[in-house]
Amino acid sequence: MEQVKVVLRDDEIPRRWYNIQADLPTPMSPPLHPGTGQPVKPEDLAPVFPMNLIEQEASSERWIDIPEPVLQKYALWRPTPLCRARNFEKLLDAPVKIYYKNEGYSPAGSHKPNTAIPQAYYNKEFGIKRLSTETGAGQWGSALSMACQMFGLECRVFMVRVSYEQKPYRRMMMNVWGAECIPSPSVRTAAGRKVLEEHPDSPGSLGIAISEAVEDAVTGKDARYSLGSVLNHVLLHQTVIGLEAKKQFEKIGEYPDVVLGCAGGGSNFAGISLPFVMDRIHGKQVRIVGAEPSSCPTLTRGPFGYDHGDLACMTPLLPMYTLGHDFVPAPIHAGGLRYHGMAPIVSHLLKENLIEARSYNQLETFDAGVKWARTEGFIPAPETTHAIAAVVEEAQRAKEEGKERTILFNWSGHGLVDLASYDAYLTGKLSQYELPEEEIERAKRTISRYPRL
Amino acid sequence: MEQVKVVLRDDEIPRRWYNIQADLPTPMSPPLHPGTGQPVKPEDLAPVFPMNLIEQEASSERWIDIPEPVLQKYALWRPTPLCRARNFEKLLDAPVKIYYKNEGYSPAGSHKPNTAIPQAYYNKEFGIKRLSTETGAGQWGSALSMACQMFGLECRVFMVRVSYEQKPYRRMMMNVWGAECIPSPSVRTAAGRKVLEEHPDSPGSLGIAISEAVEDAVTGKDARYSLGSVLNHVLLHQTVIGLEAKKQFEKIGEYPDVVLGCAGGGSNFAGISLPFVMDRIHGKQVRIVGAEPSSCPTLTRGPFGYDHGDLACMTPLLPMYTLGHDFVPAPIHAGGLRYHGMAPIVSHLLKENLIEARSYNQLETFDAGVKWARTEGFIPAPETTHAIAAVVEEAQRAKEEGKERTILFNWSGHGLVDLASYDAYLTGKLSQYELPEEEIERAKRTISRYPRL
Numbered sequence: 001m002e003q004v005k006v007v008l009r010d011d012e013i014p015r016r017w018y019n020i021q022a023d024l025p026t027p028m029s030p031p032l033h034p035g036t037g038q039p040v041k042p043e044d045l046a047p048v049f050p051m052n053l054i055e056q057e058a059s060s061e062r063w064i065d066i067p068e069p070v071l072q073k074y075a076l077w078r079p080t081p082l083c084r085a086r087n088f089e090k091l092l093d094a095p096v097k098i099y100y101k102n103e104g105y106s107p108a109g110s111h112k113p114n115t116a117i118p119q120a121y122y123n124k125e126f127g128i129k130r131l132s133t134e135t136g137a138g139q140w141g142s143a144l145s146m147a148c149q150m151f152g153l154e155c156r157v158f159m160v161r162v163s164y165e166q167k168p169y170r171r172m173m174m175n176v177w178g179a180e181c182i183p184s185p186s187v188r189t190a191a192g193r194k195v196l197e198e199h200p201d202s203p204g205s206l207g208i209a210i211s212e213a214v215e216d217a218v219t220g221k222d223a224r225y226s227l228g229s230v231l232n233h234v235l236l237h238q239t240v241i242g243l244e245a246k247k248q249f250e251k252i253g254e255y256p257d258v259v260l261g262c263a264g265g266g267s268n269f270a271g272i273s274l275p276f277v278m279d280r281i282h283g284k285q286v287r288i289v290g291a292e293p294s295s296c297p298t299l300t301r302g303p304f305g306y307d308h309g310d311l312a313c314m315t316p317l318l319p320m321y322t323l324g325h326d327f328v329p330a331p332i333h334a335g336g337l338r339y340h341g342m343a344p345i346v347s348h349l350l351k352e353n354l355i356e357a358r359s360y361n362q363l364e365t366f367d368a369g370v371k372w373a374r375t376e377g378f379i380p381a382p383e384t385t386h387a388i389a390a391v392v393e394e395a396q397r398a399k400e401e402g403k404e405r406t407i408l409f410n411w412s413g414h415g416l417v418d419l420a421s422y423d424a425y426l427t428g429k430l431s432q433y434e435l436p437e438e439e440i441e442r443a444k445r446t447i448s449r450y451p452r453l
Numbered sequence: 454m455e456q457v458k459v460v461l462r463d464d465e466i467p468r469r470w471y472n473i474q475a476d477l478p479t480p481m482s483p484p485l486h487p488g489t490g491q492p493v494k495p496e497d498l499a500p501v502f503p504m505n506l507i508e509q510e511a512s513s514e515r516w517i518d519i520p521e522p523v524l525q526k527y528a529l530w531r532p533t534p535l536c537r538a539r540n541f542e543k544l545l546d547a548p549v550k551i552y553y554k555n556e557g558y559s560p561a562g563s564h565k566p567n568t569a570i571p572q573a574y575y576n577k578e579f580g581i582k583r584l585s586t587e588t589g590a591g592q593w594g595s596a597l598s599m600a601c602q603m604f605g606l607e608c609r610v611f612m613v614r615v616s617y618e619q620k621p622y623r624r625m626m627m628n629v630w631g632a633e634c635i636p637s638p639s640v641r642t643a644a645g646r647k648v649l650e651e652h653p654d655s656p657g658s659l660g661i662a663i664s665e666a667v668e669d670a671v672t673g674k675d676a677r678y679s680l681g682s683v684l685n686h687v688l689l690h691q692t693v694i695g696l697e698a699k700k701q702f703e704k705i706g707e708y709p710d711v712v713l714g715c716a717g718g719g720s721n722f723a724g725i726s727l728p729f730v731m732d733r734i735h736g737k738q739v740r741i742v743g744a745e746p747s748s749c750p751t752l753t754r755g756p757f758g759y760d761h762g763d764l765a766c767m768t769p770l771l772p773m774y775t776l777g778h779d780f781v782p783a784p785i786h787a788g789g790l791r792y793h794g795m796a797p798i799v800s801h802l803l804k805e806n807l808i809e810a811r812s813y814n815q816l817e818t819f820d821a822g823v824k825w826a827r828t829e830g831f832i833p834a835p836e837t838t839h840a841i842a843a844v845v846e847e848a849q850r851a852k853e854e855g856k857e858r859t860i861l862f863n864w865s866g867h868g869l870v871d872l873a874s875y876d877a878y879l880t881g882k883l884s885q886y887e888l889p890e891e892e893i894e895r896a897k898r899t900i901s902r903y904p905r906l
Contacts, residue, residue, distance in 0.1 A: 004528040
């Protein structure tokens with residue numbers, strides 16, 4: 001029998017997260033206060049996040065210990081197997097070995113619990129009683145609901161109304177885990193009421209939902225806000241994926257030539273790739289590639305500059321590739337990749353040419369996803385199909401060049417709660433979106449208001 | 454860190470299935486031909502199943518080699534981890550260790566692929582080009598769709614119309630895996646057309662769907678029928694679960710006092726328990742308990758006798774506990790447990806007092822399922838919640854008796870495609886069903902037409 005999976009025991013879960021801020025060849029620009037335009041100070045963030053996470057956000061320690069209670073919860077499904085996609089390799093008929101980390105094995109079905117668990121833990125440690133957050137497609141909201149339940153915190157999730165209505169299964173998952181899921185805009189917050197007064201039938205947006213969640217957190221007693229991507233500490237927590245993968249490659253005496261992940265806010269991509277970027281910084285030959293939708297091509301076409309993380313301009317200005325905080329993404333099914341910005345760490349790495357980026361339209365990605373499901377069995381999330389499309393492209397290049405290649409990618413989650421998108425694809429109802437050039441010009445104008453980088 | 458999971462490598466997947474027919478203390482009664490009432494001969498079944506599976510059905514060899522191509526597909530997700538539910542243990546506060554096999558890790562989300570894969574393989578080997586089957590809730594239909602795709606077979610699934618309409622995600626899974634899913638009753642078969650003439654709005658039933666699938670198979674070219682539970686060869690394939698569990702217990706130097714599984718047709722229950730029943734037959738102290746719905750209490754209240762497997766009386770007469778093939782189950786959410794009969798092997802073991810059975814109503818089981826999800830993270834399928842309810846009862850008994858107990862159960866699948874049932878439970882919309890005594894009398898009358906056992 002040919003080996004398909006490299007498994008690790010519970011006691012082989014990495015004991016420390018990797019903080020790439022310690023290894024960056026050039027320093028990152030600081031986030032700026034939205035009001036003053038000055039670098040954000042820890043106390044500015046104190047109403048929003050607990051101080052232990054704020055410290056982690058700014059830390060330059062290379063290794064940060066994973067607390068024992070977090071490890072114990074990780075062990076419910078971690079380490080995830082490193083799997084070799086031998087059947088997909090045969091289909092592609094190219095000189096490649098394809099490995100993937102199956103993050104769909106978590107109870108919520110994606111990589112999101114890797115940061116939801118520690119965020120709930122650190123908030124609990126800090127004396128917080130309730131977390132508020134927003135969710136678009138629902139992956140993040142469900143992961144945080146589970147994590148809060150496990151650490152005895154209340155959880156409130158503001159879910160974009162159109163998703164709340166179209167994706168009832170995600171809301172139901174949150175309820176099973178004891179969270180309250182509220183369609184946004186809601187009457188619960190001033191931000192929500194303002195929108196509803198002007199647009200009673202508003203379908204909502206991630207921008208509105210963020211505003212509601214932040215307001216709900218900062219006005220609540222012993223409450224804080226939680227974010228599922230973009231920020232440094234979120235990416236830090238996700239590095240457990242790449243660190244495990246490196247241990248697993250060591251066991252079989254291999255090392256990837258290319259590391260791939262889909263990139264929305266940047267957390268799953270960073271999670272698998274940052275430990276390999278570390279090696280690259282230290283001279284190792286390894287390429288790192290982020291895959292994004294051609295309809296939301298932040299890394300491949302967006303300008304680099306300071307921009308807000310949200311539509312309402314409440315968040316600090318972050319140094320990042322961005323399509324402008326006023327960008328309205330096309331209604332593609334990979335909800336997790338419809339974000340205008342990109343994690344500052346990931347943006348900085350691209351700026352420094354330490355990583356690459358590619359974009360794919362959703363007809364290409366669903367084609368890759370269906371081929372995957374029909375050979376490897378597991379049905380990938382719409383987001384994950386972008387990474388698979390990048391694998392297909394890498395394999396084709398390898399074939400053309402006649403060069404062998406070992407590919408590693410992050411299978412960020414399964415698509416069992418997103419099957420309607422596959423149905424739309426298989427029945428010819430999906431459209432292909434390419435972002436018009438005017439949108440890039442608009443993005444440049446948007447960020448021209450803020451300090452230059 | 455406390456250990457949570459016992460993992461095995463790919464090359465530790467069992468190489469042989471266990472056939473309990475070799476070890477039964479008393480012989481099982483043979484299946485009878487529905488027309489002649491005589492024991493069924495292999496050639497009688499030849500139009501329905503391929504001869505290699507018919508031979509397996511009747512085999513008395515103790516160990517049957519798992520073919521290499523089947524092992525290779527199993528390795529996509531097997532061995533599944535043996536997990537210890539430490540958080541659920543803490544909640545129950547009883548002197549028990551609770552272990553479970555997580556069969557939700559398969560691509561289809563349940564134990565069903567354990568037999569779908571070999572069934573597709575053996576049919577392919579025999580030269581078959583297409584398989585037909587029926588599905589109620591959709592677990593089996595989706596598993597067979599995936600398996601057929603992997604071995605290059607066409608797959609047609611007749612899905613009970615009411616489920617087809619209420620559970621679109623299962624149909625979509627089948628489509629992603631390339632199968633054709635047809636709402637039953639359909640105009641494709643004489644059986645379906647007959648029903649539609651009389652009842653154009655028929656919601657369908659498993660009995661009708663079986664009739665359609667069998668007819669479609671026997672009238673098709675190079676086509677056969679496939680069944681997801683009940684039969685000996687199906688249970689045989691599932692023993693990979695229990696065999697893995699035994700290896701995993703050996704690794705930690707433990708052995709269960711009780712082995713539990715939910716029981717519908719009997720395949721997941723048999724899958725985890727038959728290798729332990731073998732030990733019990735050979736003198737080992739171990740209790741084996743099947744958990745079923747109180748609304749469909751086949752093992753706990755049904756009479757034992759010959760009965761048909763289907764409503765249309767097309768299948769052989771099987772020796773089993775049964776509520777009568779004309780039984781109409783209450784609309785509980787555990788679709789996989791709404792079957793009037795029980796696998797002849799499981800029935801025989803109960804008759805011989807080698808196993809026990811208990812029943813639970815769905816309010817008890819969903820209560821157990823929600824508690825599980827809120828402590829262990831993973832959301833169990835409605836069927837699986839019956840096994841969890843049995844775990845809760847065993848733990849309470851252990852507490853009352855002040856005796857330590859090691860419990861093993863089969864976590865047969867996740868509930869991510871069955872979240873609507875949790876929503877109904879959480880919003881107080883679920884009813885409790887207890888089968889009236891008249892139904893047992895009716896069942897006795899039904900089987901009184903057939904040869905006595």
